[in-house]
Amino acid sequence: MAPSRRGKSAPGRVYAAPRGGFGVSKSGGRQGYQGATRKSTTTRNNFQTSRLDDTINDPGEESDVVSEQAVPKAGSANSSSQAEPSESDTDPENSYSVLLQTLIPTSSRGEPKWKRRMLKHVDESNPARSPSLSDPGDLDVVEEEALQSHRESDDEDQSDTDGLPESNDCFTRHFDDINQADVSPKMQAMDAKQWVIENGGTGSHWRSTLRRPVAFPVTKLNSEKGALGIKNFKLKSKLEKAAEQLFSEADGLMIQLASSIFSYQDVLFAARSLDNADAVRTLAALHALNHVHRTRDKVLKNNVKLTRSTNDKDLEVRDQGFTRPKVLMLLPTRQSCVKMVNTLTTLCAPEQQENRKRFQDSYANTEEKLTAKKPEDFRDLFGGNDDDMFRLGLKFTRKTMKFFSQFYSSDMILASPLGLRTTLEGDGKKKPDYDFLSSVEMVVIDQGEALAMQNWDHVEYILEHLNLQPKEAHGCDFGRVRNWYLDSHAKYYRQTLLFSAFNFPSLNKIYIQQMLNLAGKIKFSKVYDGAMINAGLPVQQTFSRFDFSEPASEPDDRFNYFTTGMLSSLVKGSSSNQSRQQGVLVFVPLYADFVRIRNYLASSTSTQHVSFGSVSEYTSAREAARARSHFLTGRHSVLLYTERAHHFRRYRLKGVRKVILYGLPENPVFYQEIVSEYLGSSIAQGRIEARLAGARCLFSKLDLLKLERIVGTQRYRTLLSDKGDTFNFT
Numbered sequence: 001m002a003p004s005r006r007g008k009s010a011p012g013r014v015y016a017a018p019r020g021g022f023g024v025s026k027s028g029g030r031q032g033y034q035g036a037t038r039k040s041t042t043t044r045n046n047f048q049t050s051r052l053d054d055t056i057n058d059p060g061e062e063s064d065v066v067s068e069q070a071v072p073k074a075g076s077a078n079s080s081s082q083a084e085p086s087e088s089d090t091d092p093e094n095s096y097s098v099l100l101q102t103l104i105p106t107s108s109r110g111e112p113k114w115k116r117r118m119l120k121h122v123d124e125s126n127p128a129r130s131p132s133l134s135d136p137g138d139l140d141v142v143e144e145e146a147l148q149s150h151r152e153s154d155d156e157d158q159s160d161t162d163g164l165p166e167s168n169d170c171f172t173r174h175f176d177d178i179n180q181a182d183v184s185p186k187m188q189a190m191d192a193k194q195w196v197i198e199n200g201g202t203g204s205h206w207r208s209t210l211r212r213p214v215a216f217p218v219t220k221l222n223s224e225k226g227a228l229g230i231k232n233f234k235l236k237s238k239l240e241k242a243a244e245q246l247f248s249e250a251d252g253l254m255i256q257l258a259s260s261i262f263s264y265q266d267v268l269f270a271a272r273s274l275d276n277a278d279a280v281r282t283l284a285a286l287h288a289l290n291h292v293h294r295t296r297d298k299v300l301k302n303n304v305k306l307t308r309s310t311n312d313k314d315l316e317v318r319d320q321g322f323t324r325p326k327v328l329m330l331l332p333t334r335q336s337c338v339k340m341v342n343t344l345t346t347l348c349a350p351e352q353q354e355n356r357k358r359f360q361d362s363y364a365n366t367e368e369k370l371t372a373k374k375p376e377d378f379r380d381l382f383g384g385n386d387d388d389m390f391r392l393g394l395k396f397t398r399k400t401m402k403f404f405s406q407f408y409s410s411d412m413i414l415a416s417p418l419g420l421r422t423t424l425e426g427d428g429k430k431k432p433d434y435d436f437l438s439s440v441e442m443v444v445i446d447q448g449e450a451l452a453m454q455n456w457d458h459v460e461y462i463l464e465h466l467n468l469q470p471k472e473a474h475g476c477d478f479g480r481v482r483n484w485y486l487d488s489h490a491k492y493y494r495q496t497l498l499f500s501a502f503n504f505p506s507l508n509k510i511y512i513q514q515m516l517n518l519a520g521k522i523k524f525s526k527v528y529d530g531a532m533i534n535a536g537l538p539v540q541q542t543f544s545r546f547d548f549s550e551p552a553s554e555p556d557d558r559f560n561y562f563t564t565g566m567l568s569s570l571v572k573g574s575s576s577n578q579s580r581q582q583g584v585l586v587f588v589p590l591y592a593d594f595v596r597i598r599n600y601l602a603s604s605t606s607t608q609h610v611s612f613g614s615v616s617e618y619t620s621a622r623e624a625a626r627a628r629s630h631f632l633t634g635r636h637s638v639l640l641y642t643e644r645a646h647h648f649r650r651y652r653l654k655g656v657r658k659v660i661l662y663g664l665p666e667n668p669v670f671y672q673e674i675v676s677e678y679l680g681s682s683i684a685q686g687r688i689e690a691r692l693a694g695a696r697c698l699f700s701k702l703d704l705l706k707l708e709r710i711v712g713t714q715r716y717r718t719l720l721s722d723k724g725d726t727f728n729f730t
Helices: 040-046 085-090 092-103 113-119 136-148 155-161 170-175 180-191 237-248 252-262 277-308 334-348 356-363 376-382 417-425 448-464 505-513 551-576 591-603 621-633 643-649 668-684 701-711 716-721
Strands: 195-202 206-213 266-270 327-330 352-354 391-396 400-403 412-415 442-445 495-499 521-526 540-545 584-588 612-615 638-642 658-661 694-699 726-729
Touching: 180 206, 195 252, 195 521, 237 252, 237 277, 237 334, 252 266, 252 277, 252 521, 266 505, 277 327, 277 334, 277 391, 277 442, 277 495, 327 448, 334 356, 334 391, 334 400, 334 412, 356 400, 391 417, 412 417, 417 448, 442 448, 448 495, 448 505, 448 643, 495 505, 540 551, 540 701, 540 716, 551 591, 551 694, 584 591, 584 643, 584 668, 591 612, 591 638, 612 621, 621 638, 638 643, 643 668, 658 668, 668 694, 668 701, 694 701, 701 716
Parallel strands: 266 495, 266 521, 327 412, 327 442, 352 400, 442 495, 540 694, 584 638, 584 658, 612 638, 658 694
Antiparallel strands: 195 206, 206 521, 391 400, 391 412, 540 726
8 A cells, every 4th residue: 555545444345343342334324232222421441543443453563353253262261251241232331341352362362360450450330441453453452551550660661751850851741741831922922023042152163052942941850871761761671771871972062962862852963974863863764753653652541441440531632733744854865764773673683574574575675776886875866676656554563563554554664855745645546635734742844954855845845844733533532632633733742853964944934833832942053164274275266245235136237247257357368368267167156047048148149159058957978968068078168057057967077177166055065076086087187287277156144054064164154244255265
């Protein structure tokens, strides 16, 4: 079944249910309670939903479907009652006990007495208190909780009850321990953009800024490595070992990042690199798994409480959302999805992985298609399967991890922005559907710089459709939905984690408009030495600043400055000394500007003597090879080259003697490759002397983030505020 299909039961499918439970009739309605009359107040306890129940005939579950006629072996606790069909068929308690007895292996029938007591723990005065078993895939879950809810020595249960008090439990404090009188002013402060800005911590090559709503004291965990303990984060016991190993190798930056993530703060981490990529991925996967398991444990334990409750009106449980998916991860390629899945499986170590072979065949690519000549970051991103059209649902049970589960029965959704948007928008046969995103409580966006080179509009579109009120119920039990879901306040509790190699305006837009977490938000940034310093080439690098009247006119002012101030000298040189003006590379970040410059060179009378070629992200490989060849031989004196073309192909251009940057690149690595490698290669081959080679960059005050990465954190403010408009570096 394709992962984009909606997780609805097919019409006419009948769920196996025990006597005294609920089923689904062929007409789609619920069957009535057999042998007794139900009150409306007990609907909550017989709730069936895709968030709690697993899909029928699910081979990834731990128990098989048990029919209503299943009879325990002779000598079992209910063998005598089975001898009298009339009594057992009409007694809901005995029917439920018989059902649970059939699930216990024969070898364990001689269990201690406390386990048999748990099987009989059903209130006779209210037999309808048993949880809904309309889905046989959930029978093992009910048995597991009934048998283990009081086993104090069980390590997994200990991880949920031991450690810090509830007030220091980040999960409970963020989602459950809510005082509406305190929350409302914070929401109003965030809507009014009233934030208190604080220093979140600094290091030798990084800094962080914490923002919190006005008059809201943020509880920060101790981020000192010696004082920070895994118990502070209340992780599941099976995740603690991996967490301890991760923290033992972490530096100050990773420790601070972990403290913010496990405190459920929104995080913009613009300091991702090849060195810390695995640690960042492990942190995100660890937190996502812990959140999914903590949410599942809370729901199952509340099921047991409801089973034992003798009065419906005395116990109100609010522990769920509208739908089951709780974690959404946006990733650039299928290979990045493989890396994240491998991290998840390593951490949770499931005993069974259903559909894993199908996943390996569809996503993994063991053939190495990239040569070692390509840069390391390029091989890391595009190595393996670089398809950017995918979506995957993951479902977790106690021992099983299921791949390609339907979205409405999944705990996590891993997708590319393009792949997920096609599902949200639908097509001619399917209607738009985004209800499965209504209860997402954690969003992880990894490698944001790579997603920006694809189409950032898809990311913004997806974020705009998160935590909206669903159009359909999808089997939801509104009696157990958290109040802040019902009040459309889920966006204030959702945690958003953005990981990127550097910051850029689109990330800042999400940080300002979409990150409205009550726990606050923190931004991590690098302290840059400057890409021009790291270029290590003794050539002149000139930065020219132009002014603009208003932000909307900035593209036009840039174009006018380029054609009158920079291109005019090139045109004069071409007419007087053609050989001297050969090998001019014009780097253009945006495709719209690329088209504008290309049309100007082709149609303007002032550039009729300038021969040029062009390579963009839409240029075919054959045309790109021809343009590069003509540029090397001198047939084309000018070559237009876009940033996205360099991102996706990383051409090693030869014959470059001078570089003109129409705009600064977003990625500082590109500046080093274009200036240092291209010019350095020409100097090494004797095509031009170092004193004659050079690079000239055009920038405005809107390019301050790019400028900081190119010239360095200590210099960029001078270039923006100084009286002069031209700055030379050698």
